[in-house]
Amino acid sequence: MTFLPSPQQLASRATGPARQVALECVAETGSTNADLLARAPRLSGPVLLLAGHQTAGRGRSGRTWQSAADASLTFSLAWKFQRALPQLVGLPLAVGVAIADALRESGVQAQLKWPNDVLQGGQKLAGVLIETSAAPDGVWAVVGIGINLALPPALAARIDRPAAALPSQAIDREALLASLLNALAQVLTDFDAAGLAPFAARWNALHAWRGEAVAVLDQGQVRQQGTALGIDDAGRLLIDTTDGQIAVLSGDVSLRRLDPGA
Known part of the structure; x- marks a missing residue:
């Protein structure tokens, strides 16, 4: 069965800045990033859009994010920044810190690979794609995240590089998503206030390839x-x-x- 929590369930777990995020869940869509980018001019506040399955997920540099129903956690978070677009350089790295922290809370020993991958055991577990849309008083950033929950053979065959999935032991997906939302909302708030500098040491502590x-x-x-x-x-x-x-x-x-x- 496709994982699709209710917005009310997620809202009950939201803390700090995450409480201001509108939560939406759909069974299937082409791309949550594309959906939120199209809506950005009409958004009045941050929105998280979770899809049970994406049929046209996007990755960095024009790649396709391969996913399968019930095997991937795919969502996007639209967040409005007061910073100018050039000041958002480094945002994927801060987002990586948020994802790794949330995964580690769930017992997953996640590490980071520059510039936007989350690894487990040296293999890619999650990816980040950030796309932007200018606004009259800031910039909307749509933060797209895909995490491998499992790697069934058909999905593994479509991925063109070594990949990892969450441990086989049961992980509370709703709790993980709530943890991700809370971590991301706090990191995005802090990044808007101070940029990447406060996150550099945290990223380096999670750096998978240091010294290699x-x-x-x-x-x-x-x-x-x-x-x-x-x-x-x-x-x-x-x-x-x-x-x-x-x-x-x-x-x-x-x-x-x-x-x-x-």
Whole structure:
């Protein structure tokens, strides 16, 4: 059966800034991000839209987010920022901290991979896609999140990289979603007030690839190689190379871990 809690059940678990979020659940839609982006000009406050199943989920760099009914937790949170669009750089990293914290509360030892992946055991457990829409007095950011609840064979075959799912032991999905909502609402509130800097140390403490050899890829081509150190207060990944330390902006680049001795 597809996981679809009632908005009233979720609202009863909301704390802090999450209490101001309108909660909506639909059995199926194409993309919760696309739905909320289309509604952004008419929104009066933050909205979380949960879909039991997405038929056209989107990932970073134009990729498709592969999901299956009852095997994925997919939702988007529309949040209005007073900051200008350029000041939202680093937001995916802060969101990653919120997701990892909520998962860890549920006993999942989540870690973070720059710039927007959540890992478990070195494999991708969750992803983040943030899209924006300008408003007269700020910017709407739609934070899309997909978490693998399970990996049935048909879904695993469609995913083009190693993936992880939540532990096989029962996890209270409603409690997890409520924890995610509370963590995200608090992080987004704090980010609007102070930017990424207060989250940098928290992200680095969850950094899965610290001290490992990595390659930075741009359109499939290796641009830099070195040892991953962590992020700075601007969200740039710091890499120790043979030519010295460099700082990499996310943009459309991706990160790959190198095999030992590569």
